[in-house]
Amino acid sequence: MALVLIIGISKLQAQAFLNGGLEAKTGTACSVDVTNAIFNNRIEHVIGLGVVSKLDLLTDQCGLGVPREGNYFVGLQAEDGKTDAIAIRVDQTLQSRKYYYLEFFARLGESDTPDYNLALGINSNPNFHGELLYTTRDIPQGWRRYEVFFRAPGNGEYITVLIESKGKTRIFVDGFKMICPGLDIGRDTVFCEDVRKEIVLPEYFSDASWSDGQTGNKALFTRPGTYGISANFGSCALFDSITIDLDPSLCTCIFDLPNIISNSSATNGQLMVKSNCKFKSFDLSIFDRWGNLVFAANDPESIWSGQGAGGRPLETGVYQVLVEYALQDTGNEQIRYKYQELVLVD
Template structure:
């Protein structure tokens, strides 16, 4: 697997390439490019040979390796091979005390001098591989030893699948000789084929050895090269803003959109070092709700859909700039849960204590008292203001009949078809869960039975009008109380039928 390293083993660091460029620099730069996921510097001090299988050359712990040999060392002596090599007093990394480099004396014939497997790479992602190379041969006149043709390092990078199938091979231009030691940076960009995650890289020296073709390698870097991604505040190019805590603030993708048709992952941090994913933030915008007091950092990652499960990994996703949100403190509080009041009663709402010094309050009726009495249904709120930052808490008040077991049956009714009191109605403000109403004559005979609360007695029996007089009634019913519990009741009484 690819892991970040520094001063460590020369591990896998290359995948299929598309572009290649060679640049000569006369001054040492930083070890590896920013964002490198591998930075191989070959360590400091006594190193020893490379791991088994990484090179076909022979390891010789001597100042001047011979043809087909290599050493890992911190200086190169000018006395090597008849004063043919430069004196190199330090590796590529400036100020790297006793920093090592990989010194190779090419064999007589073109040959492979490095091989390594790279695993677990991200499909579709462009990577950049770079290394610093020095031709350690001085500028000399051609002679019979090199057949009157100066032999310089010509490095080929060969990429294969793990089964040996060739993916691509690129032969770099020869690394030139110079009058003084000069490090040359070789860089290339490449994209991983979507059906390949593991590859093998091989470095091959295409030049002839014998006289010349000797080189040193240092500061090998490997990094993903993602498209640029930016985020911004609404209608602003600033990278930092201050807003009141417990408010809403929306962040969005800026001018640089990163990958096309991507998956998104917003992240937040308290120290700009340790980042955590923001839950439910898979869109091109993210609303902070609410803004927290203090300083919080935000950034965005996006990746191609094929890397959706790895959007949080730097190797597989583009990373945006960082925005800083400073939440100015407010005075948060609660005036409690929603209320249900009985008819004819009231409730006193009180401002919480204590509130931060300097906090002012205002109720929904615009009063600034410490309490508010409510006796009607509606929404009521209390708002605090601290140094211009407001915080509001709202509750809903409902009015209910707290005596749902009560019913009302009139003392008299007049079924004379004048549309006024023509029926005996059992009145109730709620809903019955069970209901049975009966009417009796003075001898106890049942004249009327109803199982439905909306079916009323019209003063008849078997279709004939009943005589004027007093009749008895009973009602058995069940209702739900305020705790949603069913309660059963039985009532009885008398009613005067008037003709």
């Protein structure tokens, strides 16, 4: 049976915001409730565009908290349904239908209503919010990191940040970065027989090339070896590898049960598993001749001495033993079964 691994997401080299740290020009003092025009004159590659036009350009000396990164952070205000917004420029045009991944930090300043939200958009025109990428209402009073994974709905040179509120709300933002996902094709794998491992990458990885010559986001491996992959995510170059081994000894462990025990003998009076197997799961069940369960255990080292509930000796006769188990490191999750009769004597 093929194992299919769907890759998840973590970090390398990506496009960049030209001023994602929201750093002001040298010598800029605390700027609280300044208009878009004044704000734009005091910072590069970031443009104020909201209707409220009350932006903050702050340091740790301004009495409104400390930056998450660098020396400055920005505050935005929304009032009675009117919005405040900024547009942050990236170093390369974000292309329509391409996938991107960014992070930023936000925290709540103050608000007289619980009905507010922060939204990100994309646009080529820094005077408008553009098409919506992400929105959140969950903004704590301490800095929180947010990750946004998106497929660009259109081309854009700016990521916009907008806040809305039915009352009066101030939200602080900082630390905008374009980041790379991690490429993780899984743990090294050992098969005991029939090597067959299939790996499938999500569509947002492109130009995938495998060290054995396969290309594309899907690869099948039927031989032991170490296999590397290179793939792209936007401008990120990503790499990973996996080792696939074959060890037949994992399939040939010794597994034995007695077929007769005595409930009165000290030497032959116990049922126990004799095995060198490495069990991943183990369930032992013993039934009487009428199909009633008289003993159950999930520990391979469990011992049954022919007794029932309360430790009373059971009647002599034929009992059915069923073991359901899976072995470690066999390359699959297959459940195996061992079934046999057991004779209980005096």
